[in-house]
Amino acid sequence: MNETLTTADGRPVLRIERMLAHPREKVWRAVTEPEHLSRWYPFRATKLELRLGGKIRFDDGAGMTLDAVVTELDPPRLFAFSTRAPAEMPRESDDLIRFELSPEGTGCRLVFTHVFDDRYAAASYASGWQVCLDAFEAVVDDRPVEPGYPVPSLHDAYVEKFGLDGGVYSDTVDGWVVRFERQLTQPAERVWALLADGDGLGAGGTVPPGFTHGKVDAGTVTSVEEPELLEYAWESGGRTVGRVRWELTPGTGHGARLVLTQTGPAGLTAERHTALRAWKRRIARLAEDLRALPRA
Incomplete structure (x- = not known):
């Protein structure tokens, strides 16, 4: 598994890398266009202003919304945004989601990073993002997206891999x-x-x-x-x-x-x-x- 958990400025950083058999211009659309993003991201994108400082709004379909702000943008290479949870879900600071695409032969390499606060949540995030990125590949491949859920065995494998099982x-x-x-x-x-x-x-x-x-x-x-x-x-x-x-x-x-x-x-x-x-x-x-x- 090509996933790592490191620390930057005192915050955990989850990094997932995938090779994709498509040029990054096509992959870029799956990352930044709301109709495509909504098919694989955990929440549906109801608003996305593709500019630095642009506003993004996500909706979970059950009454909860999540606001975000575009923090980095360099088409078709880099797209990043920070998300703030609703008031009923307090946390120390905003999460940062980042997508970086680099050419690799006829395809491209995706480096996905998630910066957050709760280190012991890393296995949940890693296993959850694996499901999302599997759906992301289906979107890029023009295949139907199959519903998926994080598998407990994968979750616990990340607990061990990231050293979250020690006291x-x-x-x-x-x-x-x-x-x-x-x-x-x-x-x-x-x-x-x-x-x-x-x-x-x-x-x-x-x-x-x-x-x-x-x-x-x-x-x-x-x-x-x-x-x-x-x-x-x-x-x-x-x-x-x-x-x-x-x-x-x-x-x-x-x-x-x-x-x-x-x-x-x-x-x-x-x-x-x-x-x-x-x-x-x-x-x-x-x-x-x-x-x-x-x-x-």
Whole structure:
């Protein structure tokens, strides 16, 4: 797969490269003319002013619109625009979408880049853009566009390729925190049902095995908000030494976003190393189980 994830000015940059068997003048039309762009882009282009500073408006067909501004334009080589999400979808800054076309024999090379803020969304973006670019090639080839959806296995392959499956740790005044964040491929209700496995949960109750990794001595549930949050104490030497917390939020729309944290005291550094290894394996197994479920 010819896709990379880098960083520029502190922001993630997704780059996808494709070879196309058509001159760039034809490809340029598929990128910049609304009737063609709307056939493969995630949203329908209802307005496109092809000039620097020109306004673009996208419509998802379900009542949400997305505004954009042309930031780079050099026909038929370069077209870029920045997009701003609606107010109900706040984010740190505008996304940047960029298409660069260069001649390659009788065809051309497309370099597509997407600059954004949420690094853990990169696998969702990469798998989603693959579907869109497959449709884009169909448009350029004058073929019918087949409906497509991001495949969970492709999504999770990008998670691994981009190194989004690892955890991080930080030192605190009281000890340490291990943290994992991962975009999942199923909604929170399905993830929760898989983790809880039918067990009723309540503060003071037993922690279901799905929420552990087998190497942590789980105490009792301290907080639960189904299907969004579960926190429990963990023990060492018969006493409570820290907390494990599972949080499920909406994420990119492809599924729930998991944020898992485990805290511990400074003296238990071996347990910190165990947590980093064991939670990575546990979350990988969870992702595998979610891939086996029907698409939501």
